Amino acid sequence: MTILSQIAWDDTVLPFQLDRSDVRGRIARLDGVLEQVLEQHAYPPVVEALVAEAALLTALIGQAIKLRWKLSLQIRGNGPIRLIATDYFSPSADGEPARIRGYASYDADRLDPEATPFSQIGEGYFAILIDQGEGAPYQGITPLDGGSLSACAETYFAQSEQLPTRFELAYARSVLPGQGEHWRAGGVMLQMMPEMPGVAREGSGEGGLLRHTDILAGEEDENWVRANVLLDTVEDIELIGPSVELTSLLVRLFHEEAPRVYDPQRVEFGCTCSEDRVRDSLAIYSAKDIATMTTDEGLVTADCQFCGAHYRFDPASLGFEATVNPDGTPRDKGEETRPND
Incomplete structure (x- = not known):
């Protein structure tokens, strides 16, 4: 039963x-995806916990927003953990999986392994960026507040979207038989349907920030409170699984609220980095700039923070003054590219 539940x-x-x-x-439930995100780096446990929470939030929020391309979460602070970044790439076609990646930047010497993970971020902001491939990406930013990344996400939706939103998350290192x-x-x-108009009250968060409990009134308020009371009964082991199927958990929690399910979305670990993308990112630099990036071995190197891929380039093939093609053949003058004005 456990194996079948995991597969499903x-x-x-x-x-x-x-x-x-x-x-x-x-x-949502993440297993192999989360392990692949985390195994790219040897993160300390306090950092792993935050990346796991951010990846789970990214899966939930990304699937809730109709995207053509990408949703990103960025959490920046002045503490030992400086940055947590995750991306959700929407499926390229019906039936295809969505893709998730993530990484963290931190100062190992400043980390306190005994402190709560969220406290290691310090003061900063929580941002959601939506890139649909055309025009400037949408960006929404709220201050860090509430003691967890999920609380920050709730504040974001209340403050920026005026949508009461609630997250209940669980993540942990697990041992399964034979593994x-x-x-x-x-x-x-959970999120109120967007056509239900909210009535903003005075924010109860730090600095007057709105929280999901500060929005709605009347019957909508009663419906929202009732759904949240039911969600409060969920246990971590039910969320993490794998012995409890997601459909069974929904029925257990919300059978009185007439739950209706839609098509599930598979998610996989995935990165969009490539040699061509790195070359494109360096195309704006002159030969003099490229020289400053060249190692003693006569190469320009680049590492992907998300998947750990390592790229090595001939500096003569980079920038808008490149003299050779990627394959090492001489480049004609007519092939030279210039940076955009």
């Missing part, structure tokens, strides 16, 4: 709607 629901996001409450939601220890995560996202 690991690395999956399942959209649903609670018809009685006018609440929509997502329930080694590895990370698993699961979570639920």
Whole structure:
């Protein structure tokens, strides 16, 4: 039963709607995806926990927003953990999986292994960026508040979108029979239907920031409170799994709210880095600039922070003054490229 449950629901996001409450939601479980995200770097446990939380939030939020291309989460602070960045790439076609990647930048010497992970970020901001491939990406930013990344995400939706939103997440290192220890995560996202108008009250968060409890009034408020009370009964082991199937968990939590499920979305680890993309990013530099990037071995190197890929280039093939093609053949003058004005 456990094996069948894992096959069916690991690395999956399942959209649903609670018809009685006018609440929509997502329930997700990550296993192999999360392990692949984390195994790219030897993160300390305190950093791993935050990357796991951010990856789970990214899966839930990314699937909830109709995208053509990419949704990104960025958490920046002045503490030992300086940056957490995750990306969600929407499926390229019906039936294809979505892709997730993530990484963290931190100062190992300043980390306190006994402190709560969120406290290691310090003061900073939580940002959601949506890039649909045309025009400037949309960017929404709110201050870090609430004691967890999920609380920051709730504040973002209340403050920037005026949408009451709730997250309940669980993530931990798990040991399954016959397998080694590895990370698993699961979570639920609840959100009022956007056509239900909210009534903003005075924000109860730090500095007057809105939280999901500060929005709505009347019957909508009652529906939202009822759905949240039911979600409060979920246990971490139910979220993480794998013994409880996602559909069974929805029925257990919300059977009184008439839950309706939609097509599940598979998610995989995926990175868009490539040699061509690195070359394109360096095309704006002159030969003099490229020389400053050249190592003693006569190469320009680049590493992908997300997947760990390592690239090595002949400096003569880079920049808008390149003299050779990527394959080492001489470049004709007519092939020279110039940076955009």
